[in-house]
Amino acid sequence: MPLLEISKLTHRFAGLCAVSDFNFVIEPHELVGVIGPNGAGKTTVFNLITGVYRASVGSIKLKDQELVGKTPHQITSLGIARTFQNIRLFKELSVLDNVRIAHYGQIAYTPAEALLHIGRFRAEEKRITNRALDLLAIFKLDESANEKAKNLSYGLQRRLEIARALATEPALLLLDEPAAGMNPNEIIQLMEFIRWIRQTFSVTIILIEHQMRLVMGICERLVVLDFGATIAQGLPSEIQKNPKVMEAYLGVEVAS
Amino acid sequence: MSSFKAAYHTLLAHWHMLTGYKLFWPVFMIAGLAFCVAVDTYGFMDLYLQLILIYVGINIILTVSLNLINGYMGEFSVGHAGFMAVGAYVASLLTVHSFPAGAQNMLFPLAILAGGLGAAFVGFLVAIPSFKTRGDYLAIVTLAFCMIVKSVLENIDAVGGPRGLLGMEKLTSLPWVFFWTALSVWVIRNLVYSNFRRGVLSIREDEIASDLMSVNTRQVKIIAFVVSSFFAGIAGGLFAHALQFINPRMFDILKSTDILIMVYLGGIASISGSIIGAVIYTILLEILRPLGVWRMVFMPLTLVLLMIYRPRGIMGMKEARLFTPLRDITTEKLWRQKKKEAPDASA
Numbered sequence: 129m130p131l132l133e134i135s136k137l138t139h140r141f142a143g144l145c146a147v148s149d150f151n152f153v154i155e156p157h158e159l160v161g162v163i164g165p166n167g168a169g170k171t172t173v174f175n176l177i178t179g180v181y182r183a184s185v186g187s188i189k190l191k192d193q194e195l196v197g198k199t200p201h202q203i204t205s206l207g208i209a210r211t212f213q214n215i216r217l218f219k220e221l222s223v224l225d226n227v228r229i230a231h232y233g234q235i236a237y238t239p240a241e242a243l244l245h246i247g248r249f250r251a252e253e254k255r256i257t258n259r260a261l262d263l264l265a266i267f268k269l270d271e272s273a274n275e276k277a278k279n280l281s282y283g284l285q286r287r288l289e290i291a292r293a294l295a296t297e298p299a300l301l302l303l304d305e306p307a308a309g310m311n312p313n314e315i316i317q318l319m320e321f322i323r324w325i326r327q328t329f330s331v332t333i334i335l336i337e338h339q340m341r342l343v344m345g346i347c348e349r350l351v352v353l354d355f356g357a358t359i360a361q362g363l364p365s366e367i368q369k370n371p372k373v374m375e376a377y378l379g380v381e382v383a384s
Numbered sequence: 385m386s387s388f389k390a391a392y393h394t395l396l397a398h399w400h401m402l403t404g405y406k407l408f409w410p411v412f413m414i415a416g417l418a419f420c421v422a423v424d425t426y427g428f429m430d431l432y433l434q435l436i437l438i439y440v441g442i443n444i445i446l447t448v449s450l451n452l453i454n455g456y457m458g459e460f461s462v463g464h465a466g467f468m469a470v471g472a473y474v475a476s477l478l479t480v481h482s483f484p485a486g487a488q489n490m491l492f493p494l495a496i497l498a499g500g501l502g503a504a505f506v507g508f509l510v511a512i513p514s515f516k517t518r519g520d521y522l523a524i525v526t527l528a529f530c531m532i533v534k535s536v537l538e539n540i541d542a543v544g545g546p547r548g549l550l551g552m553e554k555l556t557s558l559p560w561v562f563f564w565t566a567l568s569v570w571v572i573r574n575l576v577y578s579n580f581r582r583g584v585l586s587i588r589e590d591e592i593a594s595d596l597m598s599v600n601t602r603q604v605k606i607i608a609f610v611v612s613s614f615f616a617g618i619a620g621g622l623f624a625h626a627l628q629f630i631n632p633r634m635f636d637i638l639k640s641t642d643i644l645i646m647v648y649l650g651g652i653a654s655i656s657g658s659i660i661g662a663v664i665y666t667i668l669l670e671i672l673r674p675l676g677v678w679r680m681v682f683m684p685l686t687l688v689l690l691m692i693y694r695p696r697g698i699m700g701m702k703e704a705r706l707f708t709p710l711r712d713i714t715t716e717k718l719w720r721q722k723k724k725e726a727p728d729a730s731a
Binding site for chain 1: 575577579582588592593594595597599600601602607611701709716719
């Protein structure tokens with residue numbers, strides 16, 4: 129059974145068709161890349177999956193459960209987490225709190241119990257603090273647990289964002305340009321890192337990226353978007369030779 | 385200068401030792417309540433001083449509750465006086481018209497509670513536009529709310545219209561104010577040190593990201609507004625029965641501004657800051673009373689200086705150790721200890 133099944137997904141912004149007739153299926157444990165020139169609608173697809181935008185037409189199904197019409201926090205609780213193209217951490221809060229916020233949906237006590245600090249409150253707080261610290265330790269961020277997120281270096285902020293996304297216990301992880309602003313050396317490290325995340329947390333990953341080295345290196349399958357339309361799908365080696373993709377990226381050769 | 389610094393540090397050490405005791409809060413509560421009851425029964429304190437203390441308590445409730453929205457959640461609500469008005473009118477109508485004359489003292493807490501619940505209901509209604517609007521826009525919505533409350537009250541003859549409402553007995557006594565202040569600080573502090581805190585703080589930082597991290601932002605906003613306006617209503621009820629007279633003009637935008645000043649003076653997102661802000665502002669206004677009109681120049685001037693040198697207020701984004709539960713720190717320490725011991729155990 130496919131993990132995520134998107135069919136006939138279409139979204140318009142006041143007449144501009146950002147995504148049109150997008151069909152996509154991903155099996156559990158796959159690693160798929162979404163590429164395309166700037167403005168092709170890649171991030172819009174992520175925003176539609178996570179419920180930030182509501183799709184005009186089409187359906188998105190996670191394990192046969194319809195996601196269109198659900199709010200972002202409901203979708204996150206169902207098992208989809210994401211990172212952002214421009215890092216969106218809670219900058220003024222501590223690294224630990226950043227991860228603990230992502231446990232919000234898993235807390236079992238009610239607002240009334242929180243109001244009086246009774247019942248399951250203590251046990252639950254202890255549980256999520258320990259889990260957040262364990263997660264930070266895995267990502268080697270536990271030494272800076274009490275630091276403000278904005279004081280971390282750029283690379284660590286990217287890492288924290290992924291840790292935060294994983295804290296929601298997703299089945300599907302959406303990474304929006306994880307390599308933005310990284311040098312070739314760091315990109316090689318990031319490739320290892322993404323493979324390792326998939327193994328350790330057994331998540332399915334969809335990746336938006338411009339860095340061809342990264343995409344060609346780790347993705348098992350690629351989807352190419354251009355002006356909201358899907359122009360190609362297939363193995364990385366096939367995509368590299370696809371004339372339509374070359375046209376989208378490099379333009380058409382003018383007959384002289 | 386150095387001796388001054390040394391003295392300060394010794395004092396601070398003693399203070400930390402004192403507040404570090406487990407029994408500090410229970411002892412403080414009982415002693416405070418006993419003091420208030422003693423003052424109330426034996427009357428060894430000047431009535432004017434008592435009234436100032438009552439105002440300090442009421443202002444602490446108002447400031448702590450507004451800080452929940454303006455400080456922790458980072459919204460800008462200017463409607464706090466409106467909630468206060470709802471609480472004041474509901475409580476006063478109950479004590480003046482509904483309660484039997486003999487049982488006023490007994491039923492007074494019920495009247496205050498009813499005022500709080502009335503304000504909480506109105507707060508729930510105001511929470512709904514906050515789903516869609518933020519920042520300046522929410523400020524305008526709450527400003528409009530404040531004006532609506534005022535003009536509705538002015539146009540209902542049954543509550544006295546613009547002349548206001550009188551006939552309340554002086555039911556607000558020091559022990560009651562102490563009780564309600566302690567209750568509101570305790571409840572809001574509990575709320576602020578729970579999952580809810582992380583919810584509101586993440587909304588202030590980045591609402592969309594917080595929604596995507598499984599925070600139910602709507603629920604969090606409703607809770608914030610309902611709890612905040614509940615305590616504003618409580619403060620309103622106490623205020624009405626301390627002054628024994630209310631009219632709609634008392635609860636206009638200027639009253640909201642007063643509360644805002646106390647919040648930003650004391651410091652955003654801080655309970656100790658709210659208390660400090662309310663105490664300083666209330667007492668300073670009284671001390672400066674001999675200055676007459678100049679008082680109204682001095683206070684804004686302090687604010688301007690404060691905004692230049694400490695834009696987040698005295699305790700902005702900080703908390704006195706007294707109010708933070710030790711649990712957080714303890715959990716982390718225990719975890720680190722366990723981690724250190726773990727390799728030994730496996731070896």
